[in-house]
Amino acid sequence: MLPEPNIALIQSKTDLVKIITAYFPLTESRLVLKGKCPFHGDDMNSFMVSPAKNIFKCFGCGMEGGPIEFIMAIENKKYEEAVKMLALLI
Numbered sequence: 001m002l003p004e005p006n007i008a009l010i011q012s013k014t015d016l017v018k019i020i021t022a023y024f025p026l027t028e029s030r031l032v033l034k035g036k037c038p039f040h041g042d043d044m045n046s047f048m049v050s051p052a053k054n055i056f057k058c059f060g061c062g063m064e065g066g067p068i069e070f071i072m073a074i075e076n077k078k079y080e081e082a083v084k085m086l087a088l089l090i
Contacts, residue, residue, distance in 0.1 A: 020056065025046045027045070
């Protein structure tokens with residue numbers, strides 16, 4: 001496993017918006033981007049992404065996190081696998 005400073009660097013250097021939009025579209029709002037959550041049956045655009053903070057949160061199901069957590073959830077990967085996937089992107 002990578003040291004924590006390396007993992008933090010991967011989290012900060014990964015463009016979460018670019019990763020998420022490879023899976024589903026987001027629309028612009030005032031300070032965040034929003035879309036239909038892929039983790040539950042969402043018809044209300046409950047999924048919010050903050051590009052400035054590089055984090056996401058769904059106000060429908062409660063799923064939240066950064067790039068690693070998104071990859072873990074969307075790809076059904078373990079933490080170490082998600083870190084390795086993202087390390088290849090930066």
